[in-house]
Amino acid sequence: xxxxxxxxxxxxxxxxxxxxxxxxxxxxxxxxxxxxxxxxxxxxxxxxxxxxxxxxxxxxxxxxxxxxxxxxxxxxxxxxxxxxxxxxxxxxxxxxxxxxxxxxxxxxxxxxxxxxxxxxxxxxxxxxxxxxxxxxxxxxxxxxxxxxxxxxxxxxxxxxxxxxxxxxxxxxxxxxxxxxxxxxxxxxxx
Numbered sequence: 001x002x003x004x005x006x007x008x009x010x011x012x013x014x015x016x017x018x019x020x021x022x023x024x025x026x027x028x029x030x031x032x033x034x035x036x037x038x039x040x041x042x043x044x045x046x047x048x049x050x051x052x053x054x055x056x057x058x059x060x061x062x063x064x065x066x067x068x069x070x071x072x073x074x075x076x077x078x079x080x081x082x083x084x085x086x087x088x089x090x091x092x093x094x095x096x097x098x099x100x101x102x103x104x105x106x107x108x109x110x111x112x113x114x115x116x117x118x119x120x121x122x123x124x125x126x127x128x129x130x131x132x133x134x135x136x137x138x139x140x141x142x143x144x145x146x147x148x149x150x151x152x153x154x155x156x157x158x159x160x161x162x163x164x165x166x167x168x169x170x171x172x173x174x175x176x177x178x179x180x181x182x183x184x185x186x187x188x189x190x
Contacts (some may be wrong), residue, residue, distance in 0.1 A: 005036050012041065013048050020049050028052030028102065032059070038089050039096070046097035053093070054125075077128035082106030087119045091175050094120025094165035096108040110144030111120040115158060118164040 012029065019027050027049075032058040035041045042053055063074035083106030090101050103116035104125040113124040130137055154160050162168055166175045 002117055007151045009035065009041050009044065013044060016045060016048050016050055026051035028054055028100070030054040030057040030104075032057050033085055033089070039092060042089075042093050042099075044096055046099045046151060050099045052102055052122075053097065054104055055089050055093075058105060073076075075180070076180055077131060078105050079128075080106050080108050080112065086121075087115060088175055090116065090121050091119040091169075094162045095167040110141050110148055113141060114148060115164075116158065117161050120162040120165040122161065160177040 011136065014028055016027065016164065029045050029050045029052070031041065031053055033047075038055075045053060060073060060075055062071045064070070065072050078131060086103045086105050090103055093101060100122040100127060102123045103119075103121035104127070106128075107113055107124050107126050108129040113126075116124045126138065126141065127140075129168055149155075149157075149160070166172045169175075
């Protein structure tokens with residue numbers, strides 16, 4: 001509670017600099033979505049030499065067992081709904097940082113991976129989907145991606161990467177908070 005946000009950001013920068021000074025391999029930083037300004041932190045880490053940024057780290061939260069009255073760890077796997085947060089920030093950061101962008105959270109199928117790549121991710125990660133469906137699920141995702149690419153006349157993943165990022169899409173404001181009102185007013189009671 002006594003550490004201001006700027007001090008937390010500085011800890012990330014200090015760790016990055018120490019690791020970069022100690023190793024010769026590329027270094028990626030897994031970011032939290034809970035920074036007050038994700039774009040600013042991403043820019044600072046990029047400027048400090050991060051080779052990659054992974055959006056986003058999910059901190060596991062404790063739960064309370066109502067029978068034993070104990071605080072216990074409880075892992076909740078991500079759901080497809082988690083996709084939207086990293087998708088938005090990757091689309092915003094693409095073209096503004098030189099670090100490679102990795103998407104994690106809510107990626108369950110080929111469509112999810114394709115959306116992340118189009119937003120600007122260089123790589124997508126599936127964890128919860130593989131824990132739920134098994135490691136062979138990766139074959140389904142790969143096959144479905146290849147089919148989608150063929151159906152939509154994409155010759156390579158590179159061709160789609162960043163094509164729907166904020167700097168490339170027809171409506172760049174679609175990734176901004178101002179779109180909140182438009183999104184909410186589009187909801188109708190069922």
